[in-house]
Amino acid sequence: MDLSVLDRLKWLQQQQMVSPEFLQILGSDGREELKRVESYLGNNNDELQSFRHFPEFGPDYDATDGCISRTSSFQMEPVKNNGHNRAIALHNKRKPEGKTEKREKKKIKAEDETESSMKGKTNMSNTETSSEIQKPDYIHVRARRGEATDRHSLAERARREKISKKMKCLQDIVPGCNKVTGKAGMLDEIINYVQSLQQQVEFLSMKLSVINPELECHIDDLSAKQFQAYFTGLPEADSKQSIMADFRSFPLHQQGSIDYSVMNGTKDQTSSSWETHSQCLYNSLRTDSVSNFFSLK
Amino acid sequence: MERQIINKKKRVFSLEPNKNPSAVFTRKYTSHLVPALKKLNMNKNSSKQTVKHEVDMALALSAQEFAWSRFLLQKLSSSTNPTTTTSSSDGIQILERSDKEGGNEEGEIEEKLRELQTLLPGGEEMNVEEMLSEIGNYIKCLELQTIALKSIVQDST
Numbered sequence: 036m037d038l039s040v041l042d043r044l045k046w047l048q049q050q051q052m053v054s055p056e057f058l059q060i061l062g063s064d065g066r067e068e069l070k071r072v073e074s075y076l077g078n079n080n081d082e083l084q085s086f087r088h089f090p091e092f093g094p095d096y097d098a099t100d101g102c103i104s105r106t107s108s109f110q111m112e113p114v115k116n117n118g119h120n121r122a123i124a125l126h127n128k129r130k131p132e133g134k135t136e137k138r139e140k141k142k143i144k145a146e147d148e149t150e151s152s153m154k155g156k157t158n159m160s161n162t163e164t165s166s167e168i169q170k171p172d173y174i175h176v177r178a179r180r181g182e183a184t185d186r187h188s189l190a191e192r193a194r195r196e197k198i199s200k201k202m203k204c205l206q207d208i209v210p211g212c213n214k215v216t217g218k219a220g221m222l223d224e225i226i227n228y229v230q231s232l233q234q235q236v237e238f239l240s241m242k243l244s245v246i247n248p249e250l251e252c253h254i255d256d257l258s259a260k261q262f263q264a265y266f267t268g269l270p271e272a273d274s275k276q277s278i279m280a281d282f283r284s285f286p287l288h289q290q291g292s293i294d295y296s297v298m299n300g301t302k303d304q305t306s307s308s309w310e311t312h313s314q315c316l317y318n319s320l321r322t323d324s325v326s327n328f329f330s331l332k
Numbered sequence: 333m334e335r336q337i338i339n340k341k342k343r344v345f346s347l348e349p350n351k352n353p354s355a356v357f358t359r360k361y362t363s364h365l366v367p368a369l370k371k372l373n374m375n376k377n378s379s380k381q382t383v384k385h386e387v388d389m390a391l392a393l394s395a396q397e398f399a400w401s402r403f404l405l406q407k408l409s410s411s412t413n414p415t416t417t418t419s420s421s422d423g424i425q426i427l428e429r430s431d432k433e434g435g436n437e438e439g440e441i442e443e444k445l446r447e448l449q450t451l452l453p454g455g456e457e458m459n460v461e462e463m464l465s466e467i468g469n470y471i472k473c474l475e476l477q478t479i480a481l482k483s484i485v486q487d488s489t
Contacts, residue, residue, distance in 0.1 A: 239481035244383035
């Protein structure tokens with residue numbers, strides 16, 4: 036540590052206009068705990084600038100510290116937010132006197148507890164932490180104005196944000212997801228899409244099993260050109276439809292009883308284009324005219 | 333004539349064959365599946381089950397960097413009678429700590445997530461975040477698989 040503890044506190048005080056009472060209070064605590072606080076702070080001075088803006092919390096918030104901010108320990112008075120809804124690194128509102136010790140200990144405990152639960156989450160700004168920190172596994176969660184800051188809801192929120200980020204990625208992959216909004220609708224779409232893909236694979240493999248004896252002479256002829264055409268840059272929705280349309284034209288020898296139970300399992304579909312196509316296909320297969328449709332050369 | 337066909341094994345190679353992951357996957361997939369199908373042909377006892385088995389096996393082998401492919405491989409190698417991927421199984425329930433803010437709404441979403449888990453091979457053993465990212469690449473591989481299968485089928489008719 037380049038600065039002594041008190042020097043650093045004084046520096047912070049200048050930055051944040053923390054009341055001098057706090058310093059006294061802190062001073063009465065063991066130095067050790069202060070050092071721990073220090074270590075949370077790290078050497079990054081830039082981050083502390085943001086501390087000028089504090090959201091206002093209700094008075095009944097405990098000094099908890101799930102996900103970490105280095106500077107959270109220094110807020111003693113509720114500083115009125117200037118109306119910004121700024122996302123800030125997490126910090127807590129502290130009650131003066133008597134809570135400081137509890138806070139310090141909680142912070143250390145929190146670090147231990149949350150480390151295991153939050154391993155693997157992204158560490159945003161740990162690079163500046165000093166070498167004295169043994170477990171620099173911090174997570175920066177943005178606590179917006181008026182939101183809960185206790186440990187559990189923070190963890191929940193971080194988790195939820197990750198999940199929604201992944202849902203957005205899935206939205207790009209699954210065609211037709213853009214029209215639906217909300218988690219439930221999107222999940223519905225995704226489920227239907229995966230099911231239909233799996234059914235397609237089954238259907239195709241069934242066909243393969245049927246025409247397998249004929250494959251031998253043709254397999255060497257498979258040209259990669261065809262594959263290229265299919266998978267480079269085709270929009271997924273279109274390729275699905277074309278696959279569906281082509282199914283009807285394939286001659287297929289009916290071997291025993293083809294298992295249609297899979298196809299009966301489709302749920303009520305929303306009206307996206309590929310789903311109606313798949314429904315049409317399966318309906319047509321289920322009719323009695325299916326035997327006329329299939330013929331072996 | 334046959335010799336000509338055999339010599340026609342020209343592939344259109346790209347200059348950087350390993351850059352496009354779809355291409356890599358499809359290439360691997362067909363290289364696994366086609367010989368397997370040939371072998372099945374020789375044995376002359378190709379039922380639907382074994383072809384499906386080979387198809388799934390090819391899928392699992394071509395996508396080994398993903399978690400679900402490992403689960404799929406396990407399932408395939410352990411079971412003599414391979415179950416279809418669309419069968420539902422009683423999965424291990426994911427322990428979700430939902431806030432119950434929306435009441436029913438959260439429950440619905442949980443339901444759907446669980447269903448998604450049953451669809452994905454090995455999904456029951458993953459937590460939600462993992463599962464969502466695995467689902468993404470599973471979908472991609474399924475799509476490529478259907479395209480490859482379709483090409484194979486189309487080619488031989």
